Amino acid sequence: MEKIAVAVRFRPSIAEETSDRQWRIDDNRISLHKPLGTPISGVSFAFDHVFEESSTNSSIYDILIKSIIHAAIEGFNGTAFAYGQTSSGKTFTMNGSQADPGIIPQAVRDIFYTTHMIKNREFLIRVSYMEIYNEEINDLLSLVNQKLPIHESLERGVYVAGLREEIVNNADQVLDLIKLGEEAVDRIQYLGWAHIPYRDSKLTRILQPALGGNAKTSIICTVAPEEVHIEETKGTLQFASRAKRITNCAQVNEILTDTALLKRQKQEIEELRRKLQGHHSEVLEQVILKQRNDMHKSELECEKLAMELEEERKSHQVLKLRIEEQQKRIDCLNELLSSNQASCSIHENFHSDSVSEEMRSKNCMSENNIFATPTFKAMPDHFVMKRPNHSKGHVLSPLPVNFTNIANEDLWEQLNDGFTTNLDALQMTPIGTDLQERTTMERSQVDELKEQYAILERKCGQLRDENSSLAQTLSLSKQDAVLLRAEKEELVRDLNYERLKMKDLKAAIRSFSLAFAERECLLNSLYSTSKAMIENYSSPRFSD
Numbered sequence: 001m002e003k004i005a006v007a008v009r010f011r012p013s014i015a016e017e018t019s020d021r022q023w024r025i026d027d028n029r030i031s032l033h034k035p036l037g038t039p040i041s042g043v044s045f046a047f048d049h050v051f052e053e054s055s056t057n058s059s060i061y062d063i064l065i066k067s068i069i070h071a072a073i074e075g076f077n078g079t080a081f082a083y084g085q086t087s088s089g090k091t092f093t094m095n096g097s098q099a100d101p102g103i104i105p106q107a108v109r110d111i112f113y114t115t116h117m118i119k120n121r122e123f124l125i126r127v128s129y130m131e132i133y134n135e136e137i138n139d140l141l142s143l144v145n146q147k148l149p150i151h152e153s154l155e156r157g158v159y160v161a162g163l164r165e166e167i168v169n170n171a172d173q174v175l176d177l178i179k180l181g182e183e184a185v186d187r188i189q190y191l192g193w194a195h196i197p198y199r200d201s202k203l204t205r206i207l208q209p210a211l212g213g214n215a216k217t218s219i220i221c222t223v224a225p226e227e228v229h230i231e232e233t234k235g236t237l238q239f240a241s242r243a244k245r246i247t248n249c250a251q252v253n254e255i256l257t258d259t260a261l262l263k264r265q266k267q268e269i270e271e272l273r274r275k276l277q278g279h280h281s282e283v284l285e286q287v288i289l290k291q292r293n294d295m296h297k298s299e300l301e302c303e304k305l306a307m308e309l310e311e312e313r314k315s316h317q318v319l320k321l322r323i324e325e326q327q328k329r330i331d332c333l334n335e336l337l338s339s340n341q342a343s344c345s346i347h348e349n350f351h352s353d354s355v356s357e358e359m360r361s362k363n364c365m366s367e368n369n370i371f372a373t374p375t376f377k378a379m380p381d382h383f384v385m386k387r388p389n390h391s392k393g394h395v396l397s398p399l400p401v402n403f404t405n406i407a408n409e410d411l412w413e414q415l416n417d418g419f420t421t422n423l424d425a426l427q428m429t430p431i432g433t434d435l436q437e438r439t440t441m442e443r444s445q446v447d448e449l450k451e452q453y454a455i456l457e458r459k460c461g462q463l464r465d466e467n468s469s470l471a472q473t474l475s476l477s478k479q480d481a482v483l484l485r486a487e488k489e490e491l492v493r494d495l496n497y498e499r500l501k502m503k504d505l506k507a508a509i510r511s512f513s514l515a516f517a518e519r520e521c522l523l524n525s526l527y528s529t530s531k532a533m534i535e536n537y538s539s540p541r542f543s544d
């Protein structure tokens with residue numbers, strides 16, 4: 001006979017308040033005090049352990065839970081649960097945080113660590129996970145198992161019928177299952193004392209063996225230290241005091257005789273055989289087959305994507321080259337444009353008499369290359385003449401329609417736009433028809449060049465358009481490539497995940513088969529031993 005271990009844990013205070021009354025902890029005693037330290041009578045409780053606000057989950061595990069886990073490994077029933085008002089720290093105590101794992105992850109790791117160290121015994125560890133919500137029991141590992149009933153039998157005691165039990169081989173599998181179960185819950189309040197009456201609830205029934213039955217039990221009552229929660233805290237402490245009076249009678253579950261062991265082994269082997277040959281193995285095989293198919297599909301998808309990516313890369317390369325080529329052509333045209341602009345400005349300053357061969361060749365105006373200089377600036381409307389020796393400033397006038405060999409005063413007046421001059425001071429006169437021919441020829445050349453310039457400008461515009469559309473295509477292709485790469489990475493991740501799942505399944509089947517083979521061996525040996533014993537007993541020596 002032994003008492004239930006009851007501990008109280010204070011969570012750190014959330015509110016910064018000045019309180020009239022406060023809880024005081026002295027060793028394992030909790031009492032309520034007035035501001036000046038006077039204890040309030042009748043509000044004092046003693047427990048097995050009281051954990052202050054600064055306590056850690058790991059210290060709680062070591063002091064309160066570890067011994068239960070080790071006893072369970074030895075064959076006892078064990079129960080540990082948290083009880084307390086909302087927001088008092090139940091979840092924190094059970095699940096904990098990354099830095100301070102709660103008692104569930106610690107217990108799970110401890111179970112596998114300890115069972116691995118025991119070499120002379122075999123363990124079969126199964127996990128189930130359920131919620132009690134509004135007095136209904138739901139399976140968190142199988143969503144089809146809802147509203148499950150509570151049964152009781154001589155062999156199993158109180159149990160939830162139809163609850164899924166997963167065989168597990170390591171701690172991570174258990175924690176993964178718990179995570180899976182938590183995803184199914186969108187409501188972790190099992191022990192909301194304000195909502196579920198302590199008596200008559202399904203929870204009370206399930207906890208029956210733990211509260212006064214065949215089990216070792218630890219209860220962690222979580223409380224909030226703030227004054228505003230004093231009444232709820234008192235309620236929790238009263239529950240804890242009642243729980244402390246409960247006595248359990250824990251016994252190692254079964255010490256089987258050879259015959260009982262034989263019977264039990266036979267049953268287990270039958271159960272395993274049924275599972276292996278029946279639905280369970282079929283499901284596993286189907287799952288493996290599906291995983292394999294998915295894996296092949298993903299691999300094919302990956303290859304396809306890789307090929308597409310390669311194609312995309314090649315077309316990028318081609319586009320890039322084309323753009324570079326176009327850019328070169330545009331640069332070349334721009335160079336020509338600027339050089340021709342320069343030549344046009346020189347051309348504007350030509351005096352009709354002073355067009356020399358040297359100038360012509362310098363500005364690409366020789367007979368041979370006149371059509372090779374495409375971008376000329378348009379000529380001004382008036383062809384102008386300059387008379388350099390007449391005065392310092394340039395006197396410009398429109399070109400007369402006809403020149404003759406002799407310059408008279410009228411002509412000069414016409415040339416100088418009404419400006420009169422001393423004809424004796426003139427050094428030369430315009431030279432008639434030759435100049436006219438040259439001017440006409442130059443005009444037609446300039447017209448042709450204008451046309452060429454317009455054509456080339458159009459072409460340049462087209463090239464620019466083409467260039468920008470190629471740049472657009474390139475940027476779209478780049479975006480496509482990024483998307484394809486992301487898709488590929490996701491597929492690779494899926495593939496790896498499927499591989500891991502398949503590996504786990506294979507390991508589960510392997511350990512399942514091993515256990516099955518070992519059990520069969522054991523059965524056979526027990527069977528032969530029993531047969532030999534029976535034969536021995538029925539031999540004439542014993543008949544006598």
Ligand SMILES: Nc1ncnc2c1ncn2[C@@H]1O[C@H](COP(=O)(O)OP(=O)(O)OP(=O)(O)O)[C@@H](O)[C@H]1O
Pocket residue numbers: 010011012053084085086087088089090091092093188189222
């Ligand atoms: N011992 C502790 N140390 C640090 N923080 C804690 C502790 N206990 C509780 N907390 C914090 O207090 C808040 C409430 O705790 P928790 O969620 O565990 O309460 P709960 O009893 O599970 O609430 P509910 O019943 O409403 O689900 C959380 O933010 C939690 O991280």
